[in-house]
Amino acid sequence: MTDTLTPTRALIRLGWTDDDPHPATGTTLARVVVHHGTRCEVSAATSDGTLTTRTADVSPTLPVTPVAGDWVELGPDGRVIMVAARRAVLSRAGSTGRGRQVLAANIDTVLIVVPLAGGLNGAMVERLSVMAWDSGAQPVLVLSKSDTTDDGGARDATAAELLSPGVPVLPVSVRTGEGLDTLRAHLGPGTTAVMLGPSGAGKTSLLNTLEGTSEAVASVGRSGGRHTTTTRRLHLLASGGVLLDIPGIRSLEAAADRSAVDDVFTDIAALAPYCRYTDCGHDGDLGCAVEEAARTGTLPVARLVTWHKLQGEIAYRRRRENPAEMADTRRQWKAVSKHARRNRR
Ligand SMILES: Nc1nc2c(ncn2[C@@H]2O[C@H](COP(=O)(O)OP(=O)(O)OP(=O)(O)O)[C@@H](O)[C@H]2O)c(=O)[nH]1
Ligand SMILES: [Zn+2]
Numbered sequence: 001m002t003d004t005l006t007p008t009r010a011l012i013r014l015g016w017t018d019d020d021p022h023p024a025t026g027t028t029l030a031r032v033v034v035h036h037g038t039r040c041e042v043s044a045a046t047s048d049g050t051l052t053t054r055t056a057d058v059s060p061t062l063p064v065t066p067v068a069g070d071w072v073e074l075g076p077d078g079r080v081i082m083v084a085a086r087r088a089v090l091s092r093a094g095s096t097g098r099g100r101q102v103l104a105a106n107i108d109t110v111l112i113v114v115p116l117a118g119g120l121n122g123a124m125v126e127r128l129s130v131m132a133w134d135s136g137a138q139p140v141l142v143l144s145k146s147d148t149t150d151d152g153g154a155r156d157a158t159a160a161e162l163l164s165p166g167v168p169v170l171p172v173s174v175r176t177g178e179g180l181d182t183l184r185a186h187l188g189p190g191t192t193a194v195m196l197g198p199s200g201a202g203k204t205s206l207l208n209t210l211e212g213t214s215e216a217v218a219s220v221g222r223s224g225g226r227h228t229t230t231t232r233r234l235h236l237l238a239s240g241g242v243l244l245d246i247p248g249i250r251s252l253e254a255a256a257d258r259s260a261v262d263d264v265f266t267d268i269a270a271l272a273p274y275c276r277y278t279d280c281g282h283d284g285d286l287g288c289a290v291e292e293a294a295r296t297g298t299l300p301v302a303r304l305v306t307w308h309k310l311q312g313e314i315a316y317r318r319r320r321e322n323p324a325e326m327a328d329t330r331r332q333w334k335a336v337s338k339h340a341r342r343n344r345r
Helices: 007-013 122-134 154-163 180-185 203-210 258-264 266-274 289-296 301-321 323-344
Strands: 028-036 039-045 051-057 071-074 080-083 089-093 100-105 109-115 138-144 169-171 192-196 234-236 242-244
Touching: 007 039, 039 071, 109 122, 109 203, 122 138, 122 154, 122 192, 122 301, 138 154, 154 169, 180 203, 192 203, 266 289, 266 301, 289 301
Parallel strands: 109 138, 109 192, 138 169, 192 242
Antiparallel strands: 028 039, 028 071, 039 051, 071 080, 089 100, 234 242
8 A cells, every 4th residue: 555645745754844955856855764885775755646665776976875864865867866964863883993873864753662561770761861862863761561560650750750851751551552642742743753772672562553554655676666575664653753763773772972961960960060170070089069969868879870880881982983092091001000010019
């Protein structure tokens, strides 16, 4: 089955908004669904408003490689000839340890799915929130399987709100239907979302519940016209938005920078200006207001522990990505140990 829509409505169905590029004459505006090197799969609207997905070659002269979520222009020969400026980018440390790997572009909403069965994992909530903020998209915390708690997840939701200020927290169950309407309200027309969360959190069940018709986008083979059953990556949701399913994105390692951490740890960021030293590490430093707050109970000690853990991970990733800084650290470390050896003699 294919959806037949007017071209603009068809584009909106793919997550297009007024902020995105308008189709130019002689070219076709399309959305990248999945990318693999010199080729990518794109969804586009034909002149009669039908949505199709096909494989497109990428012009070798393009300055950027298209990724899932990108808006691209297809030339008359069907090749990708332009990649539009990106609104937001979800990325992680590259597998080689050098640079960042862009996983998806133009994401509006990151659904962080954390299950309530077995108790709320606060550290996981914090790590995934940091990742989501880092992308420039709005995180929404979905506490799944709320039916496994005796209060519909109310207590866990309160705890989670304290862990990630500024993030809407929704206890949800696909069994009872709790929270689904509120979640759908976050996934209206023009919204592109991705899901993050550990294996078994209930992401597939949630997606099946949110998805509209089972075959909304027709897949057209490379030769054209041939309908093939491909793994669907761009899910058209009944609420009007789209959900991009990107391999490897569902359970992503925490990767974030300091400012993203501050967005989540607003309590620590608010105390830091009262530390004696502006570059205070909140780790045994003289006159540290953050540690003082942890001592007096104003700041939960667990918050500071998680903050330290994240800082350590970020520093490690930076060194891995930046060999110069790494060499610098090694040199410092050598100097320190040399000094220590000398003193021991
Ligand atoms: N009680 C309860 N169980 C649920 C709910 N949603 C999902 N489950 C169950 O949780 C298990 C995992 O659900 P999935 O949807 O496969 O989880 P997933 O996050 O897609 O897992 P991966 O594919 O491994 O990433 C299944 O046995 C589901 O039936 C819910 O709302 N309540
Ligand atoms: Zn401090």
